[in-house]
Amino acid sequence: MTLGKGSHVYLIDGSGYIFRAYHALPPLTRKSDGLPVGAVAGFCAMLHKMLMGFGNSGPTHLAVVFDHSSKSFRNDLYEGYKAQRPPPPEDLRPQFPLIREATRAFGVPAVEMKGFEADDLIATYARQAVEAGAEVTIVSSDKDLMQLVGPGVTMLDPMKNLTIGPDEVRAKFGVAPDRVIDVQSLAGDSVDNVPGAPGIGVKTAAQLIEEYGDLDTLLARAEEIKQPKRRETLIEKADQIRLSRDLVTLKQDVPVEHGLDEFPVEKPEAEKLLGFLAEMEFRTLSNRIADALGAEPPVIEAKRAPEAPASKAAPAGAEGPGAVRAMPKLDPDAYTIIRKAADLAALLDEARESGHLCIDLETTSLDEMVAEIAGIALSPAPGRAAYVPVGHVTGEGDLLGAAERAPDQMALDDALAALREILVDEAILKIGQNLKYDLKVLRRHGIDVRPFDDTMLMSYALDSGLGGHGMDELSERHLGHRPVPIKELIGSGKSAITFDRVPIDKAATYAAEDADVTIRLWHKLRPRLAAERVSTVYHTLERPLVPVLADMELAGILVDRDLLSRLSNGFAQKMAGLEDEIQKLAGRRFNVGSPKQLGEILFEEMGLEGGVKGKAGAWGTGADVLETLAAQGHDLPARVLDWRALSKLKSTYTDALPNHINPETGRVHTSFSLAATSTGRLASTDPNLQNIPVRTEEGRQIRTAFVAAEGNVILSLDYSQIELRIFAHMAGIDALKKAFRDGLDIHAMTASEVFGVPIEGMDPMVRRQAKAINFGVIYGISAFGLANNLRIPQAEAKAFIDAYFERFPGIRAYMDTTKQTARDQGYVTTLFGRKIHTPGIKLKGPHRGFAERAAINAPIQGTAADVIRRAMIRIPEALTDHKLSGRMLLQVHDELLFEVPGDEADKTAKVVKAVMEGAAAPAVEISVPLVVDAGKGQSWAEAH
DNA sequence: GTTATCACG
DNA sequence: GACGTACGTGATAACA
Structure with a gap:
């Protein structure tokens, strides 16, 4: 069919279709092999609907136009063009060629050309069609195509089924279609990174163009503009605006390889189209389209998915071929209790054979510094797990102590002696969940565990932001299994007992299950690391930090108990004075620490304005509220603010910190969580040493209680404005x-x-x-x-x-x-x-x-967070290399705290500073210098 | 156990 | 044009 008067050309913006299809549908995958096909399905459905939807006024010619690649001639004009645009989603990329195939299966030409965007091809074909006297409909809602609307050319928004003509374009850009380019040149486009005129948006641009007629006139007469800012911008940025015009103007003379004559509408060949749909395994869509074509729907076999691809990617040599096939069901009866050296030896032989062993210590405390080992759970393979009780006591009726050692257990030393060989064997991978804990406990028994894998950190590298990384949560998420809660064994709150008092048979079921769950998680997560491209993160930012943090936590920091006590007394006195004052101002006694009572006093009894109730119906009494009231001259809220500041310092710091001093070491040992934040930052708990006051003078006094041991100094190095x-x-x-x-x-x-x-x-x-x-x-x-x-x-x-x-x-x-x-x-x-x-x-x-x-x-x-992690991982070795004996104690997000011999302070500062400032290299070259400031003193207050 | 508040980067 | 917000944490006391 030749193109001419009476012809109607439909040009479909394929790229727009693809992204709409991708976002409109959930991430479907082909059942037989997991190939992502959601966008293909959506695309086919949309194209089918479009082809079926034509009445008598349907097209005579039709093509779907695609972008050839992300680069076009515009990149030669301007390096930054679309430079900010992220790469397409990973599961969309393999669908691009399939969508072109789908188009052809529908009997529709798929057109694209190297060096040009789909929009340029559409512009070229539209011009050719109009010149031949034909009508054109561009199927797209992309505003960049609106400049083409005009006599003979309209657009159609396929999702809203709306026709876009000159009126709709004017509504969008404030000008007629033939001036759209002028407006776009001025307004720019942040998504495509078209610079435009800074500070001028679509509204202003349209107003200017309306006033001056067109862009060239506007630029020529720019000095007439009244607003000084606008005038300067247009004069100064004239070149940038002209460049923007080149970028937004669609090319209407692309040397296309195929003429429109080659794109007559044809009925799809049923066999070809249904064959393609069957290959994609689209059952519903095949039936619907077969129906429309009056053909037999294809038979799509319900093929079973083959083995999860994960098993193929499992580390070679780590286990026998097929070892991951189907994991046996979780079965508590399959677990054993090991009471004899020979049985333990047999299990450890299995680990030697397979090359890995999952280990989980059961202890008497969450605090690794005081925890005693009650038993050791081991699992060499999913479904195989054992518990080795070593420190259980019979707690019956004798809670006050004098507990007797439970019978029939291995001695702790014997068990550790047998285990030690495996734990330090470079050829055997130790697997655990939050292994930092177990590593620290074992370090106290003189055992350095390595190498190891940590399922918590694997989950963190893979799924940060998707939920917690504790074992119970991971088990539910990945294994669909809810492990026995520890509460069922030891109770909770005040009445909780220590693990060594749990009867051995119950303890064994619980502990062995944990080891079993952990090794199952390892099998699930490990292959995902490489597949999802986070191996490097795990291997360079997560795992190596574990021993570094373990050392820091074991080192602890010296805290001056007496100084804290004096500070506490001082705070208490001031608080008492403030309390009296506050009660007098209120006219009655009440609990100043109760936000509820304070709210009632302020906004009901005193009748102050500006109270706002929260969702719970309580008056808000946050610092911002009280500050506003204080600024209005009310004394009571001002005093409460002072009281609260002191109360915080006293309760959270001066009173609480001494309780965290370890009786054996005399120091405070925090615990750093590696997987608590979504961003990669660490978190410090028990106690939190990352929020020690610094902003107020009174708060800073607390830092004077963090001191260096005799002969040492505290060294603080922090990144400036990182x-x-x-x-x-x-x-x-x-x-x-x-x-x-x-x-x-x-x-x-x-x-x-x-x-x-x-x-x-x-x-x-x-x-x-x-x-x-x-x-x-x-x-x-x-x-x-x-x-x-x-x-x-x-x-x-x-x-x-x-x-x-x-x-x-x-x-x-x-x-x-x-x-x-x-x-x-x-x-x-x-x-x-x-x-x-x-x-x-x-x-x-x-x-x-x-x-x-x-x-x-x-x-x-x-x-x-990554930068400082890299620095922390390198620092211990850097110190050793320079024969420095200082120890890293704390990390506070952008600061590292050290305790070093006084005569090594300056050299240590120099070495650490160099490591910190160079921490991004060689992986990443940051185009801005990283600067580290250093300070030293007897206390943290002096060093900071 | 949840909420409000406030300490830090 | 309205929505209702600064990002990331942990510990404490009050209250239900």
Whole structure:
């Protein structure tokens, strides 16, 4: 059929279809082999619906147009074009060729061309069709195609089934279709990274174009514009705007290989199409389409899925071929209790044979520093597990002590002696869940366990952000099995007993099950590491940190008990005075520590304005509320704030810390959790030594109680502005990067740029505001949040942010693409490849805002966490190499604390500083220097 | 056990 | 245009 008057050409934007299909459907996979096919299915359904939906006015010619690749001639014009765009999701990539195949199976030409985008081909064909006198319908909702709308050309939004004509284009861009290019050139596009004119959006652009007629006139007469800012932008950025025009203008003269004549509409060949659908194993769709074609639906066999691909990827040599086949069912009766050396030896032989052994210690305390071993659970293979009781007592009727050793157990020393050979054998992999705990306990018995794998850390590397990584949770998630809760054995709360008092048979079932579950988890998770590209993360950022942290925790930090006690007394006295004052002001006695009672006093009895009830119906009495009241001149809330500050210091620090001093070492041993945060940061518990006060003078006194032992000093080294530096690098903000390279005061420089004031003699308030914006930006800034932080009107905060984005182009694009990546992939990554999953990003409503800000923050916070992890892993060796005897004690996110002999302090600082500043290399080259500040003193307060 | 509050980066 | 927010943690006391 020749093209001419009366012809109607349909040009389908294939790429738009693909992404819509991908997002519209859940991630379906082909049953027989797990090939992702969700987008293929969606694409076929959409194409079928379109082809069936034509009435009498259907097309005479039809083609689906695709992007050839992500690169086009526009990349030669402008390096940054679409540079911020994340790669397509991993499960979508293999579907691209299948979708072209699907198109052809429908009897529809699939058109693409190297060096050009689908939009350019569509533009070219549309022009050819119009010139031949034909009608054109472009099936797409992409705004970039709207410039083509005009006489003979309309668009059709396939999802909403809406026709887009000149009126709809005007509604979108504020101008007629033939001026859309002008508007786009000015407004730019953050998604495609078209720069445009900074500070000018679609609204302003349309207004300007309406006023001046077209872009060239506007640029020529730019000096007539009244608004000074706008005028300057248009004059200064004229070249950038012209470049943007080249980028957004679709090419209408692509030298296409096939003419429209070659694309007549044809009925699909039933055999070919149904064959393809059968190959994809689309049962419902095959039936529906066969019905429409009047053909027999194809037979799709219900093929059984073969063995999970995971087993193929299982480490060769780690176990016999097929060892992972089907795991035996969990069966408590299959577990054994080992009471004799010979039985233990037999089990250990199995481990020698297989090359790995799962181990799990049962002890009398969660505190590794005091825990005694009650028994040892071992599992060489799924379904095979044993418990070796070594320290159980008979606790019956004799809870006050004088417990007798339970009969028929191996001696702890004998069991450890037999185990030691395996535990230190380089050829046998030890497997455990949260092995840092077991490693520490065994270290106290003189055993250095290696090598090892930790299922908790594997889960963390794979699934951070998707849930917890404790054993019970992992068992439910991956094995569909709920292990016996420890509570059922030892009880909870005050009446809880220690594990050594649990009857051996019950203990054995519980403990052996844990070992069995752990080794099953290992078999599940280990092959996923490589398949999901987190092996490096696990092997370089997670696992090697375990012994480093174990050493730090075992070292502990010296705390001056008497000093804390004196501070506590001082706080108590001041609090008593404040309490009297507060009661007098209130007119009656009440519990100042009760937010409920305080709320009633303030907002009911005293009748103060500005009270807000929370969801629970209680008056809010947070610091922000009290501060507002205090600023209005009310004394009572001001005193309560003072009281609360002291109460916090006393209860959480000066009173609680002494209880954590280990009686044997006289030091405080925190525990660092490796898998507690979603971002890769550590967390410190029992006690938390990452939140010791520093911001107020009274709080800092508590740091004077963290001291160095005789003859030593405390050394503190911290990264300066690490998150902002990483942000400048990741978002590619040249002005920020340069400021860091030049060693400028980054907040002052920001203030100077955003508010246009000189750095010399800057008002500290102005700098403070810029600092808040800089912090805000790494938290996923919002006008509301900034307004709250700075206590300024939201409109003002918004103006700050707008000015900031305008001054630092690239920030908004970075934020948008990060969000897009999170939506496409379901996770974001750090520079070192750590994945942080963002399941909340798909939610609707306010929840999504949360998830988006978290997604923006995660790569930044996570990369900083990776950097310091790398440093920590290298430091012990660096110290040894330089014959330094100092010890690393604490990590506080961007700070490391050491205790070193006084005469080694300066050299240690130099060595550690070098390691920290170079920690990103060689894996990643950060285009901004990392700077570390060092300090030393008798206490943490002096060193910091 | 949950909630409100507040300590840190 | 409205929604309702700054990111990540842990410990304590009050309260149900």
